[in-house]
Amino acid sequence: MKYVDEFRDAALARGIAAAIAREAATGRTYHLMEFCGGHTHAVSRYGIPDLLPDTVRMIHGPGCPVCVLPVGRIDDAIAIARQPGVILCTYGDVLRVPGSGRVSLLKAKAEGADVRMVLSTMDALRIAEDNPDRDVVFLAIGFETTTPPTAVAVHAAKAKGLRNFSVFCNHVLTPAAIRGIMDSPEVREMGTLPLDGIVGPAHVSVVIGSRPYGFVAETYRKPVVIAGFEPLDVLQAILMLIRQANEGRAAVENQFTRAVTPDGNQKAQRLVADTFDVRPSFEWRGLGSLPDSGLRLKEAFAAFDAERRFAMPGRAVPDHKGCECGDILRGVKKPSDCRLFGTVCTPENPMGSCMVSAEGGCAAHYTYGRFRDHR
Amino acid sequence: MKYVDEFRDAALARGIAAAIAREAATGRTYHLMEFCGGHTHAVSRYGIPDLLPDTVRMIHGPGCPVCVLPVGRIDDAIAIARQPGVILCTYGDVLRVPGSGRVSLLKAKAEGADVRMVLSTMDALRIAEDNPDRDVVFLAIGFETTTPPTAVAVHAAKAKGLRNFSVFCNHVLTPAAIRGIMDSPEVREMGTLPLDGIVGPAHVSVVIGSRPYGFVAETYRKPVVIAGFEPLDVLQAILMLIRQANEGRAAVENQFTRAVTPDGNQKAQRLVADTFDVRPSFEWRGLGSLPDSGLRLKEAFAAFDAERRFAMPGRAVPDHKGCECGDILRGVKKPSDCRLFGTVCTPENPMGSCMVSAEGGCAAHYTYGRFRDHR
Amino acid sequence: MTDRRLFTRKLDLARGAVDMSHGSGGKAMAQLVRELFAAAFANPLLDQGNDQAAFDPPAGRMVVTTDGFVVSPLFFPGGDIGSLAVHGTVNDVAMAGAVPLYLTAGFILEEGFPLADLKRLVDSMAQAAREAGVSIVTGDTKVVERGKGDGVFITTTGIGVVPPGVAPSGERARPGDAILVSGTMGDHGVAIMSTRENLSFETDIRSDSAALHGLVAGMVGAVPDVHVLRDPTRGGLATTLNEIAHQSGVGMLLREAAIPLKAEVAAACELLGLDPLYVANEGKLIAICAAEDADRLLAAMRSHPLGAEAAVIGAVVEDSHRFVQMETRFGGKRIVDWLSGEQLPRIC
Amino acid sequence: MTDRRLFTRKLDLARGAVDMSHGSGGKAMAQLVRELFAAAFANPLLDQGNDQAAFDPPAGRMVVTTDGFVVSPLFFPGGDIGSLAVHGTVNDVAMAGAVPLYLTAGFILEEGFPLADLKRLVDSMAQAAREAGVSIVTGDTKVVERGKGDGVFITTTGIGVVPPGVAPSGERARPGDAILVSGTMGDHGVAIMSTRENLSFETDIRSDSAALHGLVAGMVGAVPDVHVLRDPTRGGLATTLNEIAHQSGVGMLLREAAIPLKAEVAAACELLGLDPLYVANEGKLIAICAAEDADRLLAAMRSHPLGAEAAVIGAVVEDSHRFVQMETRFGGKRIVDWLSGEQLPRIC
Amino acid sequence: MCLAVPARVIELLEDDRATVSLGGVKVACSLALVEGVTVGDYVIVHVGYALSRLDPEEAERTLVLLAETGTVPPASDAA
Amino acid sequence: MCLAVPARVIELLEDDRATVSLGGVKVACSLALVEGVTVGDYVIVHVGYALSRLDPEEAERTLVLLAETGTVPPASDAA
Numbered sequence A, B: 001m002k003y004v005d006e007f008r009d010a011a012l013a014r015g016i017a018a019a020i021a022r023e024a025a026t027g028r029t030y031h032l033m034e035f036c037g038g039h040t041h042a043v044s045r046y047g048i049p050d051l052l053p054d055t056v057r058m059i060h061g062p063g064c065p066v067c068v069l070p071v072g073r074i075d076d077a078i079a080i081a082r083q084p085g086v087i088l089c090t091y092g093d094v095l096r097v098p099g100s101g102r103v104s105l106l107k108a109k110a111e112g113a114d115v116r117m118v119l120s121t122m123d124a125l126r127i128a129e130d131n132p133d134r135d136v137v138f139l140a141i142g143f144e145t146t147t148p149p150t151a152v153a154v155h156a157a158k159a160k161g162l163r164n165f166s167v168f169c170n171h172v173l174t175p176a177a178i179r180g181i182m183d184s185p186e187v188r189e190m191g192t193l194p195l196d197g198i199v200g201p202a203h204v205s206v207v208i209g210s211r212p213y214g215f216v217a218e219t220y221r222k223p224v225v226i227a228g229f230e231p232l233d234v235l236q237a238i239l240m241l242i243r244q245a246n247e248g249r250a251a252v253e254n255q256f257t258r259a260v261t262p263d264g265n266q267k268a269q270r271l272v273a274d275t276f277d278v279r280p281s282f283e284w285r286g287l288g289s290l291p292d293s294g295l296r297l298k299e300a301f302a303a304f305d306a307e308r309r310f311a312m313p314g315r316a317v318p319d320h321k322g323c324e325c326g327d328i329l330r331g332v333k334k335p336s337d338c339r340l341f342g343t344v345c346t347p348e349n350p351m352g353s354c355m356v357s358a359e360g361g362c363a364a365h366y367t368y369g370r371f372r373d374h375r
Numbered sequence C, D: 001m002t003d004r005r006l007f008t009r010k011l012d013l014a015r016g017a018v019d020m021s022h023g024s025g026g027k028a029m030a031q032l033v034r035e036l037f038a039a040a041f042a043n044p045l046l047d048q049g050n051d052q053a054a055f056d057p058p059a060g061r062m063v064v065t066t067d068g069f070v071v072s073p074l075f076f077p078g079g080d081i082g083s084l085a086v087h088g089t090v091n092d093v094a095m096a097g098a099v100p101l102y103l104t105a106g107f108i109l110e111e112g113f114p115l116a117d118l119k120r121l122v123d124s125m126a127q128a129a130r131e132a133g134v135s136i137v138t139g140d141t142k143v144v145e146r147g148k149g150d151g152v153f154i155t156t157t158g159i160g161v162v163p164p165g166v167a168p169s170g171e172r173a174r175p176g177d178a179i180l181v182s183g184t185m186g187d188h189g190v191a192i193m194s195t196r197e198n199l200s201f202e203t204d205i206r207s208d209s210a211a212l213h214g215l216v217a218g219m220v221g222a223v224p225d226v227h228v229l230r231d232p233t234r235g236g237l238a239t240t241l242n243e244i245a246h247q248s249g250v251g252m253l254l255r256e257a258a259i260p261l262k263a264e265v266a267a268a269c270e271l272l273g274l275d276p277l278y279v280a281n282e283g284k285l286i287a288i289c290a291a292e293d294a295d296r297l298l299a300a301m302r303s304h305p306l307g308a309e310a311a312v313i314g315a316v317v318e319d320s321h322r323f324v325q326m327e328t329r330f331g332g333k334r335i336v337d338w339l340s341g342e343q344l345p346r347i348c
Numbered sequence E, F: 001m002c003l004a005v006p007a008r009v010i011e012l013l014e015d016d017r018a019t020v021s022l023g024g025v026k027v028a029c030s031l032a033l034v035e036g037v038t039v040g041d042y043v044i045v046h047v048g049y050a051l052s053r054l055d056p057e058e059a060e061r062t063l064v065l066l067a068e069t070g071t072v073p074p075a076s077d078a079a
C-alpha cells in the first residue's frame, strides 16, 4: 500500500526512536497529548510506548467522537430508532455504545428496531430512496473530518426532494475541545499538570488546515505538531514536539504535509458553513459542556433535522461515579489509576467514555497495552 | 364423539350392506350419483364400494367447490395476492390448487405473496383489524354451506367500518349444478347414461332445506335422498334410493333428518339473500358455464367486493385436453378410464378438476381406491 | 427404476422453488431427497435410505443420525424444541436397534431471542439427555439476524452402538411379516396444532415426545431379528409405512380398528378435517417382524411403559404396487397413501 | 474459577437477549457457551472445551464434531455454503489429528428458495466431500416459512478416527512451544465481506475454504506429538489463540512480521478499519508443538500444497494473565486480545 | 370443503359466540347464523359457525331405523 | 472514526465519483468534496469521500526527512 507501508517501516522507526532517546535525554520529562483517537490507536496498536524512553509519556486525549458522544444522545438515537417506520442508519463504531440501562443501538436492533450500519452517508441516502414509505434517519457523528460528508448528503437529499431523510446531528469541533482542555484548571495551573505539547489532528486538519490551532501556541504557549496517523508520523511528531520543548518554542508545526495545508479543504469548509450552525454549547462525555463545540443543521435544512422531526427524551445521563475519564483525558491520571479499569469497566461493559470505542484511551490501553501494568 | 361414532358402526354397516345386497338383487344395475365431495370422501375413505354389490355403482358428482373453481379464478386470486400490501386469506383446501403454469397460492406465498390460511371468515376479519395498513382480501369459495359465514363477515366489516377488507366471491349454487347435469345430453337421453338416483347434499341442505331439490324429482323424475356425511348415512341413503328405484318412485327423501328440515335455516337464507345477487352465469371447472349458478356481492356491498377493487386478468383457462372430468362428473366415465389418471395426473400434479381436492372424484379414487383398478 | 412410478414428474431443478411440502415428510420431500440430495451424495450407506446410516467403524458396529428441529411454537404441551431435539435423534438411533451413546447439537439462534427462553429449552434438553442416558458431547452456536430465523433451530446428531445380531432396516419387510405400533397415533401433532394461533382449540392432549431406546432394548432383547423399526414422525404412520413398503418392495394391509388412537386426537382431527394417520408422533415406533415373532415382540413392547398400548396393526403382503391398504373400521378397504403436500406446518 | 477473570459480569439469563456477538466467535459467545450450554450439559467430554469431542467408542478412538453454517451470501468467491459446510466440519475433525470418515448434513431451507440454487450448492457440497474422501452418510431436511430463515442453513456433523499416539488438544500448549500457522490469514472473511452489499469492494481475494485433513495427516506423520491443532475460523487467529491460551493456562508471544498475510487482505482490512488477525479463515490451521519439533512440523506443512506458506509465528510463554502478546512489525509490543463483540456479520 | 361436525354447546360467550365440545376437544364458534341455542344443545359447526341445531330425537329415530334395517335377520345369509 | 486511507484514483465515474485503489482493492468513492482530481492522483478517502489530494512531493520530502533523522548514526549506540 503506497503511502501506508513506507510510514510503518521498522528500521526507520528504530532510527527515529534512537533520535528521540538522544534528544529527550535532557533530564526532564515530556508529557505529550495525542488529541486524536487515530493517534491513540496508532500508539497502542504499534506498541509505540516500547520505542519511547521512560521520560516521554503519551496522554490519550479526547479525540474520539464516539467516546465523547453523551449517553443521553445515544438514548435519543435509540428512541428515534424505536419509532415505528424508522430506519436508523449510522457508522459501525456507534452501534455498540451502551446508552442508559446498557441498551445500545445493537441491542435495540436485536429487539426489533431497524438499525443499519452504513459506511458512508451515500448509503443512508440510498436506503431512503429505496424505502420511500419509511423514515430514514442518519445518526451523524464525528469531527470536522466526517462533517462534510453529512453536509453533502443533506444537500443531495434536498436536491432530490427526499422527504423521508433526516439527520440526527452530533458533529463536534476539535479546536473547541482543545480549548476546553487548555482552560481546565489542571492544565492552566502549570504545577498540577505538565503538558508539554500536542500531537495535532491528522484528517481533521486535512479539512480545516493547520491555522485553527494557532491559538494553542499563541494563547496557551503549547507546541502543536499536526501528524499523520501512521506510526512513523507519530514518532516524528513526538520528536518535533521534544525539539520545540527543548528549544522553548511553542509553534504549530505540520508533520503531515503530504495531506495538510495551512488552509485545508476550503470547498468542504464552505459546504459545512452553508449547512450547519455552531451550537452555543454541546456536552462532551468526559469533558462536560463546552461552548461553541457542536454543530446543528441550519434553519434552511430544518426539514432534514431529526431533532426537529422526532420527539426524544433529551435527558443528560451521568457516567459511573468512579469513572476517571475527565482526569485521564487531561493527563492527570492513567487508565490503570481507575479502580474500575479492567474489572468493572472493559470494552464489553464500558463505564465511561474512554472505554467506549477502540480509540478511547482506556479501551486502547485495555485492548493493546494492559500487559504493561503487569511487568 | 356423539352423533359421529354411532354413524360409523361396522356391525350396523354390515346389516345395511346386507339389506342393500338383498334389495338390489333385482337383476338390474343402479347408477347413483353422490353429488357432494363430502359423500365422495365418505364413500372412498370408509371403503363403501367393498360393502356394495357390483350392481350398485357410485358416481362421484361435482360437489366439491374447490374442484369446480375455474383455473382462471385461481389466477385472479394469485394476481390479487401479488399486489403490494395485500394479505390474501382463504380456506386451506384452496391453497394447493394450481392455476396457470402450475402456480398455486402456496407457490405464490413461497415467492413472497402474503397468503394466509384461515379456518373461518372471523379469522380473516381479525387479520384485517390487526393490519389496518394492509389490504385484506378473503377468497370466498364454497356452496350454500359456506356462503352464510361470508355474508356474516361482510356485514361485520360494514358495521365495523373496515375499509381494508374485501371478498373475492366464488360462491356457487348446488341446485344449478344438479340442473346442469340433468340437462346434459348424456343424462337427458336416457340411453346414453343411466342415472338412477342422487344422494343429495348434507350440509348444503342444512342451510337451504330439502325443498330446493323438488325439481329433480318432479322435472327430471330422479329419486333424491338427502344424506349425512357419515358412512352409515350414505349406506342408508343408497338403500333408500334403491328402494325408490325398485318401486319406480322419484321423490325427495331426507335421510339426514337430525339436521335437515324442508325449509332449512331461514335466518341464514335471508342473510345470503340480503348480501348476494345471483350471477347470470358462472363457470364451473369440468361442467362449463352454468346459468344462475354463482353469487356476487350486491351493489350495497360494492366497497367490499374485491372484483371491483382489484385489477385481475379474468382470463378463462382450459383444462388439459385429455382430461375427462366432464364425462366423469356425469358418470359417463370412471377415473381409471382417463389416460392421464395416475400417470400424468395425480393429486400432486392435478390436470383436471376432479383431481384437485381430496373430495374430487379422481383424487378420491387415486388416494383411497385405486387399488381396485389392479385386482 | 421405481422412481418413475412414485414421482409423476421429475423435480424441476431449473425453475422450481422449495415449498412447504418439501419439508413435510411426504412424497414431495422423498422426491427432493431422492432426486437432489441422494443423487448428489450417492454412496452405499446413504443409498440404504434409512433415517440413519449404519456403518462398520474401525471396530464395532455403530450408527449416526442427524435431524434438524424447527418446531413452532418452541414450547408446547408435553415438551419443547429442546427435549424434542434429544428425543427425535435418540429415536432415530434407537430405530437401528442401537443403544444411543452421544449427541451433538448445533443451534441457530435468531437475534433478539430471549436468553430466558433459551435457558429454559437448553435445560429441558439437558434433562431429556440425562433421562435418556446420553451425553451431548459437542455443539455449535450460530446467530442470524432478526427476521432471518425463527427464535431457535436445533440440529442434533446421534451416535449409537448396535448389539450383535440386530439389524433392522427399512428394506427388510417381507410378505407375511406382522406390523406393530407401540401406542396411540397422532398425539404430538395434535398437541402442536392445539397451540397454533389460527387453529387454537382446547384439549388435554400432550405431545408423546419420548426417548424410545429403552423400549427398543427390550424389543431387540426379545426378538433380535426384528426386521424393521421406524418412528412415524413427520407424515405420520401412513407416510412412514409407505416409505417402508417402497423400500422393501412390498404391500401392507392394516386394520383400522387395531390402530391405537386417543379419543381426543380423533376428535381434534375430525374438527380440522385431518386424518390421524398422517399426524406426527415423537414417542412412538413401528416394528415389523416375522409373524412367528409377533407375540413375543408385542409382549416385550407391552412390558415397557412406552409400549403399554402396543398393538399388531396389520401385516406385510406381496404387492408389486406397494400399496399400503387398510380394512376400515367400517368394513371396507382403502389405500393409505403417502402424504401429499403438507398436512400442517412445522411440527418437528 | 478463571471465568471471573474472563467475563466481567455474568450473563443476564433473566432479562438479557441474544445478540449478534453471541454468535461471532468472540468472548460473548465463549461466555454464552460456558455459562449456558456447558453448564447445562456438563459432562467430561464437553468439558474438554475443544471444537470436537474425542471419545472411546466400543473399540478404537474416534471423534465427532458439529457445525452450523449460516453464511451470507450463500455463494462467495472461492466457495459456497455447501463446500464450506463440508470443509468446516472436516477441519474440526482434522483438528483432532483425525482422519475424517463420515459426515451428516441437516438442511434448514427457507420457503421460496430456488431449487436451482439448492442444487448448485448441494453439488458443490458433494464435490467437496468427494475431494475430501468423506461420505455424507445421513441427513435431514426441514423447510421453514418465508421470513423465518435465510435461504439455506446447513448443519454438518463429522466423525473421524485418530491415529494411535496422536492427541492434540487445546489445553496442551506448554511454555516454550512453537506456534505455527499453515498460511495467510483472513482470506475467507475478506472474500465474504467483498460481496456484501453495503461493504462492496473489488478484490481478487477468494475464500481459502479447504479441507485440511490431508495436511494434518502429513503433520501428525512427522510429529505425532503435536500439542494443539485448531482452525482459526470465526474470530480469526487472535480469538483462537486466546481460546488456546486460556484453555492451557499460558501466554503467547507472536511476531507480527512472521504472520503470513496477503497484500490485498491487508489492504481490504485497512480500508474497513479491521484487524486481519480477527478475520475468519476456513482453510488454515494453527499448530502448537514442542520447540524441538517445530522444524520438522514446519517442513511437513510446507511440503503440502495447503501448507506451502506455513510459518512459525511465535512461541508459548509462561504468563498467569494468559495474554497473547505480539511484537509488532514496527518494533513495539501489544496485546492481541479476544474479539470483543462482533467484527462483521455471518461469515460461516 | 363442506366439512362440519356435531358439537355440544358447553358455554355461551359474549358477541353471540359459544364454546362447543367435540369428544372433549373445545373450540369457540359463532352463533350468528342460529337462534335460541342454549348450553347442552348440539349444533352443526362449519368453518367456525353453528349452521343449525342438531335434533336429538331425529338422530335417535335414524339410529333406530338403521338398527332395524341392519339387524333384520337376512334369512338366506343367516342359515 | 477518522479512519482514512490514501488511495489512487484509477477511473473517474459519473456523478462526481471515482474508483480508487488501495493495494489492489478497488472501491468507489465520491469526489464531491474535492476539485480537479484526475486519474493517477492519490486521494485521502474517508467514509466514502475523497477529503483531499495527497501531495506526492511532500510525501517524498517527509520520507527523506525520516530517513535522515532515522539514519544519522547514533554515535553512542553504534559503537
Ligand code: SF4
Pocket: A320, A322, A323, A324, A325, A328, A335, A338, A339, A340, A341, A342, A345, A346, A350, A351, A352, A353, A354, A355, A356, A362
Ligand atoms: S476504566 Fe472505565 S470507568 Fe475507569 S476511567 Fe476508563 S472509562 Fe472511566
Ligand code: SF4
Pocket: B320, B322, B323, B324, B325, B328, B335, B338, B339, B340, B341, B342, B345, B346, B350, B351, B352, B353, B354, B355, B356, B362
Ligand atoms: S385423472 Fe386428471 S385429467 Fe383425467 S379426468 Fe381425472 S382430473 Fe381429469
Ligand SMILES: [Mg+2]
Pocket: C051, C052, C065, C066, C067, C089, C092, D139, D140
Ligand atoms: Mg435422523
Ligand SMILES: [Mg+2]
Pocket: C051, C067, C088, C089, C092, C233
Ligand atoms: Mg427423526
Ligand SMILES: [Mg+2]
Pocket: C051, C091, C092, C095, C230, C231, C232, C233
Ligand atoms: Mg425417524
Ligand SMILES: [Mg+2]
Pocket: C139, C140, C141, D051, D066, D067, D068
Ligand atoms: Mg463450531
Ligand SMILES: [Mg+2]
Pocket: C110, C146, C147, C148, C149, C150, C151, D147, D148
Ligand atoms: Mg422471525
Ligand SMILES: [Mg+2]
Pocket: C139, C140, D051, D052, D065, D066, D067, D089, D092
Ligand atoms: Mg465443530
Ligand SMILES: [Mg+2]
Pocket: D051, D067, D088, D089, D092, D233
Ligand atoms: Mg468449525
Ligand SMILES: [Mg+2]
Pocket: D051, D091, D092, D095, D230, D231, D232, D233
Ligand atoms: Mg474449529
Ligand SMILES: [Mg+2]
Pocket: C051, C066, C067, C068, D139, D140, D141
Ligand atoms: Mg430426519
Ligand SMILES: [Mg+2]
Pocket: C147, C148, D110, D146, D147, D148, D149, D150, D151
Ligand atoms: Mg428471509
